[in-house]
Amino acid sequence: xxxxxxxxxxxxxxxxxxxxxxxxxxxxxxxxxxxxxxxxxxxxxxxxxxxxxxxxxxxxxxxxxxxxxxxxxxxxxxxxxxxxxxxxxxxxxxxxxxxxxxxxxxxxxxxxxxxxxxxxxxxxxxxxxxxxxxxxxxxxxxxxxxxxxxxxxxxxxxxxxxxxxxxxxxxxxxxxxxxxxxxxxxxxxxxxxxxxxxxxxxxxxxxxxxxxxxxxxxxxxxxxxxxxxxxxxxxxxxxxxxxxxxxxxxxxxxxxxxxxxxxxxxxxxxxxxxxxxxxxxxxxxxxxxxxxxxxxxxx
Amino acid sequence: xxxxxxxxxxxxxxxxxxxxxxxxxxxxxxxxxxxxxxxxxxxxxxxxxxxxxxxxxxxxxxxxxxxxxxxxxxxxxxxxxxxxxxxxxxxxxxxxxxxxxxxxxxxxxxxxxxxxxxxxxxxxxxxxxxxxxxxxxxxxxxxxxxxxxxxxxxxxxxxxxxxxxxxxxxxxxxxxxxxxxxxxxxxxxxxxxxxxxxxxxxxxxxxxxxxxxxxxxxxxxxxxxxxxxxxxxxxxxxxxxxxxxxxxxxxxxxxxxxxxxxxxxxxxxxxxxxxxxxxxxxxxxxxxxxxxxxxxxxx
Numbered sequence: 001x002x003x004x005x006x007x008x009x010x011x012x013x014x015x016x017x018x019x020x021x022x023x024x025x026x027x028x029x030x031x032x033x034x035x036x037x038x039x040x041x042x043x044x045x046x047x048x049x050x051x052x053x054x055x056x057x058x059x060x061x062x063x064x065x066x067x068x069x070x071x072x073x074x075x076x077x078x079x080x081x082x083x084x085x086x087x088x089x090x091x092x093x094x095x096x097x098x099x100x101x102x103x104x105x106x107x108x109x110x111x112x113x114x115x116x117x118x119x120x121x122x123x124x125x126x127x128x129x130x131x132x133x134x135x136x137x138x139x140x141x142x143x144x145x146x147x148x149x150x151x152x153x154x155x156x157x158x159x160x161x162x163x164x165x166x167x168x169x170x171x172x173x174x175x176x177x178x179x180x181x182x183x184x185x186x187x188x189x190x191x192x193x194x195x196x197x198x199x200x201x202x203x204x205x206x207x208x209x210x211x212x213x214x215x216x217x218x219x220x221x222x223x224x225x226x227x228x229x230x231x232x233x234x235x236x237x238x239x240x241x242x243x244x245x246x247x248x249x250x251x252x253x254x255x256x257x258x259x260x261x262x263x264x265x266x267x268x269x270x271x272x273x274x275x276x277x278x279x280x281x282x283x284x285x286x287x288x289x290x291x292x293x294x295x296x297x298x299x
Numbered sequence: 300x301x302x303x304x305x306x307x308x309x310x311x312x313x314x315x316x317x318x319x320x321x322x323x324x325x326x327x328x329x330x331x332x333x334x335x336x337x338x339x340x341x342x343x344x345x346x347x348x349x350x351x352x353x354x355x356x357x358x359x360x361x362x363x364x365x366x367x368x369x370x371x372x373x374x375x376x377x378x379x380x381x382x383x384x385x386x387x388x389x390x391x392x393x394x395x396x397x398x399x400x401x402x403x404x405x406x407x408x409x410x411x412x413x414x415x416x417x418x419x420x421x422x423x424x425x426x427x428x429x430x431x432x433x434x435x436x437x438x439x440x441x442x443x444x445x446x447x448x449x450x451x452x453x454x455x456x457x458x459x460x461x462x463x464x465x466x467x468x469x470x471x472x473x474x475x476x477x478x479x480x481x482x483x484x485x486x487x488x489x490x491x492x493x494x495x496x497x498x499x500x501x502x503x504x505x506x507x508x509x510x511x512x513x514x515x516x517x518x519x520x521x522x523x524x525x526x527x528x529x530x531x532x533x534x535x536x537x538x539x540x541x542x543x544x545x546x547x548x549x550x551x552x553x554x555x556x557x558x559x560x561x562x563x564x565x566x567x568x569x570x571x572x573x574x575x576x577x578x579x580x581x582x583x584x585x586x587x588x589x590x591x592x593x594x595x596x597x598x
Contacts, residue, residue, distance in 0.1 A: 086480075184521040205504040206518060208595075217518040217595045219505060222483040256598050296516045297596055299555050
């Protein structure tokens with residue numbers, strides 16, 4: 001398996017100023033894998049409850065995703081409810097029911113343990129570490145995190161940062177983790193904590209990547225009609241890692257291109273609910289928008 | 300004169316969370332000209348009171364700026380006071396004393412009237428129009444505006460938009476002028492009002508240019524220590540127009556490079572009070588940061 005993701009599968013109930021959707025199939029690993037699958041093989045490690053319809057996993061398999069790492073446990077699947085305000089940047093969590101994800105004990109299948117590319121999607125840092133330890137000698141490990149873990153599991157997270165190659169995080173998380181307000185200063189401080197590079201996502205304001213030998217900044221794709229931002233960050237990571245795994249390297253010039261692919265896959269994600277826009281847009285659609293992005297940023 | 304700017308000269312009293320400065324030499328034309336002068340000749344049309352120290356105009360001349368279009372009128376120079384919050388995006392006007400600028404009647408010197416490149420810095424649209432009518436056949440006319448004129452002089456502004464080639468405005472102004480929230484949609488609507496291109500400035504989030512044949516988007520230069528954002532927009536315009544005038548064309552690829560020069564000159568501007576950082580950084584410093592910006596945005 002060239003790329004493996006460890007993370008959540010969930011049902012999301014979303015309210016926006018314009019629309020709503022109950023129990024939409026989501027989760028960090030789901031969005032990541034749906035985005036990464038356009039670039040090559042990807043295996044998922046996660047847990048669902050017995051309430052997960054077979055059709056949802058069949059939809060993932062139809063995208064070419066390997067689902068043997070998805071455990072079906074007694075109980076219900078992780079559920080999350082949230083509401084977005086009209087600026088899309090303000091998100092209120094309405095409820096969180098961890099259910100089977102509460103005691104998620106990641107078991108990386110034997111066939112995934114030699115993955116060269118590993119993405120640790122958002123989960124408690126201790127769980128991310130437990131998953132990471134099951135890989136033999138990954139070439140590139142990238143992790144995501146969230147405010148909650150920076151707040152309640154900082155020591156575990158700091159420990160994890162020493163074991164990974166890249167960290168993706170958003171502006172708020174970068175400020176919280178580093179204690180710095182200026183985003184470039186914040187990202188540099190996170191670099192000092194261990195990773196070789198940091199991808200800092202600023203939503204509609206784009207993203208930048210900074211590492212020892214690379215600094216690349218790019219705007220977001222200007223999506224005119226956002227439907228649901230849920231999963232955008234994981235889709236970004238999926239496009240980013242999917243591309244890296246597909247070309248089997250992470251040289252600075254490859255990381256730059258991967259940032260554009262991440263931007264493109266995230267831009268598709270926000271145009272609909274759940275993974276629907278990722279299913280609807282194939283690699284040709286991704287390449288078309290990639291070329292459009294390149295025209296926006298090239299001198 | 301290859302480039303002429305019409306606009307204000309002023310004394311700005313600035314408060315920031317970290318510092319303050321009283322009666323700093325400023326004004327839209329001042330910042331524009333100080334930025335543009337690094338690229339070639341620039342003439343200023345404006346008005347000051349008899350209280351303007353000779354030294355300030357001498358400083359402009361030292362930058363190579365032609366000051367024969369600056370009228371000295373009986374009375375005081377335009378004064379403005381403002382306070383910035385720690386996010387730099389929230390600006391409160393503490394006072395505005397128009398003084399001699401209230402009845403500004405622009406008189407374009409004969410030697411400027413054949414300028415191929417003209418910038419109408421922020422002023423009442425009727426004044427901008429009165430200045431524009433004095434030019435013989437400019438090749439490229441670009442204007443700036445502000446919320447006040449969109450609010451109280453909308454008809455005049457709409458009339459002006461039909462006579463100019465380019466408009467520079469910030470995100471808030473674009474939304475107000477177009478009635479659209481999404482910035483790309485807003486910019487497209489402004490294009491429909493007349494100009495061939497729109498430069499939309501988003502402060503720390505960068506800027507984009509959109510026209511019939513061009514769409515270019517770029518991040519801001521990541522200034523780590525902002526001192527005073529006053530004049531950033533005019534400095535952007537000065538770098539943008541100064542570069543265009545220096546190469547005497549405005550083909551799409553030239554407009555793209557001009558956006559980078561605008562970004563660079565604005566980034567210097569915010570690193571100090573008044574035009575001090577623009578005086579302190581010569582063309583070589585601009586080229587050095589231009590190349591740094593290119594490295595941040597190139598695949």
